[in-house]
Amino acid sequence: MKQVEVYILSGFLGAGKTTLLKNILEQERDQQRKIAVVMNELGKVSIDSQAVSEDTPLKELLNGCVCCTIQGQLEAHLQGLLQQHELDAIYIETTGVAHPVEVLDSCMSPLFADKLVVRSIVTLVDVLRWRDRDGLSIQLQRLLQEQVKHADVVLLNKSDQLTDSEQASLVLEIQNLNQQGKILLTQFARIQLKQIQEQVFTPKNAHEEVNVHTQLHVKTYVHSFSRPINLDSFEDFLKAMPDTIYRIKGYLKFDHGKDTYLFQYSYGMPLYMKEPMNMKNTLVFIGENLDHEWLKRELEKLEAI
Numbered sequence: 001m002k003q004v005e006v007y008i009l010s011g012f013l014g015a016g017k018t019t020l021l022k023n024i025l026e027q028e029r030d031q032q033r034k035i036a037v038v039m040n041e042l043g044k045v046s047i048d049s050q051a052v053s054e055d056t057p058l059k060e061l062l063n064g065c066v067c068c069t070i071q072g073q074l075e076a077h078l079q080g081l082l083q084q085h086e087l088d089a090i091y092i093e094t095t096g097v098a099h100p101v102e103v104l105d106s107c108m109s110p111l112f113a114d115k116l117v118v119r120s121i122v123t124l125v126d127v128l129r130w131r132d133r134d135g136l137s138i139q140l141q142r143l144l145q146e147q148v149k150h151a152d153v154v155l156l157n158k159s160d161q162l163t164d165s166e167q168a169s170l171v172l173e174i175q176n177l178n179q180q181g182k183i184l185l186t187q188f189a190r191i192q193l194k195q196i197q198e199q200v201f202t203p204k205n206a207h208e209e210v211n212v213h214t215q216l217h218v219k220t221y222v223h224s225f226s227r228p229i230n231l232d233s234f235e236d237f238l239k240a241m242p243d244t245i246y247r248i249k250g251y252l253k254f255d256h257g258k259d260t261y262l263f264q265y266s267y268g269m270p271l272y273m274k275e276p277m278n279m280k281n282t283l284v285f286i287g288e289n290l291d292h293e294w295l296k297r298e299l300e301k302l303e304a305i
């Protein structure tokens with residue numbers, strides 16, 4: 001029986017996992033392989049699922065992290081995908097705060113012993129986030145290290161933001177943490193598919209447990225706007241936001257036009273992209289110790305302007 005290849009895409013919030021997934025899916029399509037995707041997002045609403053075309057089977061795990069609360073659901077989804085489709089590979093995009101080895105545990109269940117073969121854990125690192133990680137809580141710093149240590153392939157992404165000598169010393173630093181893994185500097189997670197397909201999964205030593213709910217205090221907050229908002233006021237809000245909000249994504253409409261924008265914010269960088277579909281005006285915030293009351297108040301103020 002042919003085993004279905006599994007790839008686990010890991011990396012901190014906003015490191016570029018969805019960007020990588022989009023690149024990979026294009027290349028897989030060119031090779032005419034049959035692919036399914038499992039996406040895990042912390043919030044109750046999915047923003048990233050748009051990245052996957054409609055002909056690719058997609059299972060979503062929302063409102064919990066697969067590494068702890070919804071592991072059983074991942075197993076059920078994998079089983080469903082295997083029963084319903086003839087697949088060559090499954091890509092699992094984890095939440096930015098998942099420990100890759102705990103996701104791996106689900107795929108290694110005896111249920112799938114002869115059906116799935118884990119080919120590699122790919123961890124994306126946002127190079128600036130890594131350089132400035134001292135600003136994160138100790139638990140998140142440990143999580144970042146664990147994501148790197150357990151990867152078969154580490155992509156040092158957004159590398160355009162470092163000088164050549166900074167890139168060289170970062171590669172050395174990461175090699176020290178993970179001597180067996182393949183380490184690549186990337187921009188917009190551009191890699192050749194064979195660079196992850198050739199990498200053979202090697203089980204690593206015991207991993208440190210970093211539980212997203214009991215230790216990390218990473219929470220989500222979802223806000224839907226009842227009407228278009230003012231761009232300048234929104235940018236003022238972003239500047240005033242606590243730096244423990246690590247990630248925002250969603251859809252926005254502004255009062256200066258009719259367009260909908262896909263909004264991405266990671267590590268202080270906002271990005272607006274015109275969205276052809278008319279999506280609901282909703283933002284998902286992810287951060288540590290989120291102050292829901294403050295967020296609600298400030299976001300409601302934007303609607304009143």
Ligand SMILES: Nc1nc2c(ncn2[C@@H]2O[C@H](COP(=O)(O)OP(=O)(O)OP(=O)(O)O)[C@@H](O)[C@H]2O)c(=O)[nH]1
Nearest residue numbers: 013014015016017018019096157158187188264271
């Ligand atoms: N400048 C720069 N931006 C990048 C690069 N790669 C990705 N981005 C941007 O970074 C933002 C986050 O990328 P995503 O691919 O959504 O990150 P993610 O890891 O899937 O995010 P979560 O699912 O929230 O954890 C997006 O706005 C991307 O366009 C890069 O190499 N350089």
